[in-house]
Amino acid sequence: EVQLVQSGAEVKKTGESLKISCKGSGYSFISYWIGWVRQMPGKGLEWMGIIYPDDSNTRYSPSFQGQVTISADKSIRTAYLQWSSLKASDTAMYYCARLVGTTVTPFDYWGQGTLVTVSS
């Protein structure tokens, strides 16, 4: 069974750094792109970027380029989303999800989400 299991909820202060994780199981982790999607409170979905774990090839949405870093450690089947300096506006639910196949495919499997709360 394909599963993406995300790290737990985080409460941070503005200016702090953070790295959240997404561990894949039940499939060949290195063979599928993994992406991150933001959902701000009460709002819709925003595509942030994707990574190919085998070679760490990464693509970002222009809205998130330079704001976050997506990485992966294929040895432990885990993808990451990190911030170097959090803002209050980063408060959101973050989902990882797997692309069906190539980069021109939708997300088929999703993690349960990681709630990030940033306050001053």
Next chain:
Amino acid sequence: EIVLTQSPDTLSLSPGERATLSCRASQSISSSYLAWYQQKPGQAPRLLIYGASSRATGTPDRFSGSGSGTDFSLTISRLEPEDFAVYYCQQYGSSPRTFGQGTKVEI
């Protein structure tokens, strides 16, 4: 960037009724790279439709997608109680990938 506009924002219907949701793109979406997702409160989204009209594994056949170019729709032929949720369209043919703002289907 391709902007996806969904309508209506909210659809108020009863179980057994037919629901038709619209997704309009600001530019033509290549090769019908359009997907629909369902999201229930407190849950992650779930892929329903890809390629504009292909049902994902496990999607009931009361869900159907259609359209091409800039106009797409999702139809739920007869609403079941578990279908009341928010539905998002997404284009994955152009960068950056984008989602519509969502349509809430409520009782």
